[in-house]
């Protein structure tokens with residue numbers, strides 16, 4: 001077997017998810033059976049200061065020769081970088097990803113990809129023009145659990161999917177958790193609200209079960225009906241959004257299919273982090289597939305068929321293992337010792353695509369990312385939610 005190719009990453013921003021991602025990235029891919037590539041971190045940049053980037057590199061255990069930059073503009077000029085991971089708030093993704101692409105860098109960009117579909121389209125156009133790799137970092141799509149669920153669907157175990165109910169909600173008590181209104185969850189200047197931050201996962205489950213599983217030439221955009229409740233404390237942000245989608249399908253493929261995608265900052269899919277009720281139900285005439293919360297990092301599924309068959313599965317999050325002393329997690333939470341967070345699978349896909357010369361992710365094309373951004377645009381249009389012009393614009397560069 002050929003030796004693994006090493007892919008050199010640059011990390012743009014040093015916040016919560018940048019830490020989690022980079023720690024996962026540095027776990028030996030062999031621990032999850034990946035032999036074709038290896039990852040290394042060659043640089044990180046903070047927009048606030050160089051010492052912050054230095055501290056970040058120390059905290060995540062990056063190689064000692066990794067470079068720390070005090071601006072994103074310096075990072076994108078580093079010729080040692082193969083791919084840049086963009087981990088700023090979604091309000092900034094368009095400007096930051098465009099900066100990378102303009103400077104000839106491949107990009108893995110956090111969700112939500114951009115603020116709107118026009119920005120997503122402009123990034124895709126720029127990547128094509130520059131012949132660069134670009135992918136939205138919807139990590140859940142690359143989980144073995146998601147691949148298993150999609151395989152269950154295409155193998156016909158539940159028959160043609162007729163309906164999907166999909167929720168990603170967290171009782172965050174926004175007035176208390178985000179009392180100054182500045183947090184990206186509620187701040188209009190950071191494209192705050194439930195839809196772009198959490199609802200993207202509800203839509204991810206809808207699209208990867210009702211759209212991606214269709215033969216490519218028969219996938220059609222859904223009709224969209226949305227209700228949105230604003231978050232009173234900061235005005236232009238949603239605290240709850242509900243989207244009804246109708247996917248056109250031929251009679252032979254099962255006819256039209258429906259989905260309900262829901263998200264809320266105030267109620268939880270299952271209260272207290274208790275994952276005992278399925279947040280996602282994928283229903284067909286022969287049974288249903290249940291996926292248990294959280295929608296973004298699920299580890300538990302149940303297949304229930306009308307003939308009484310029940311197949312339950314628990315998926316591991318591999319990592320360096322017990323006794324390694326290594327821990328990862330997000331937002332103050334900690335996984336068990338040696339257990340990965342699960343962000344390495346998307347990184348493996350981005351690195352493999354880079355090595356193979358592919359320009360898009362395998363399980364979510366840029367066209368699908370743009371389509372989903374368009375669904376969120378339509379939900380916001382129906383709900384009357386518009387963000388400030390400087391973060392909705394496709395103009396570049398704009399100082400944010």
Ligand SMILES: NC(=O)c1ccc[n+]([C@@H]2O[C@H](COP(=O)([O-])OP(=O)(O)OC[C@H]3O[C@@H](n4cnc5c(N)ncnc54)[C@H](OP(=O)(O)O)[C@@H]3O)[C@@H](O)[C@H]2O)c1
Nearest residue numbers: 013014015016017018046047048087088089090110111112
């Ligand atoms: N995949 C997942 O599971 C997951 C989980 C959480 C978040 N996310 C996504 O990741 C992105 C970042 O979320 P996060 O939780 O990491 O946020 P965060 O902790 O607030 O970090 C964001 C970082 O972006 C940089 N930044 C640049 N301009 C900023 C500004 N005006 N305001 C705030 N930060 C700014 C800062 O880093 P520097 O000062 O170093 O430049 C900051 O540390 C969001 O798009 C979010 O949706 C994904």
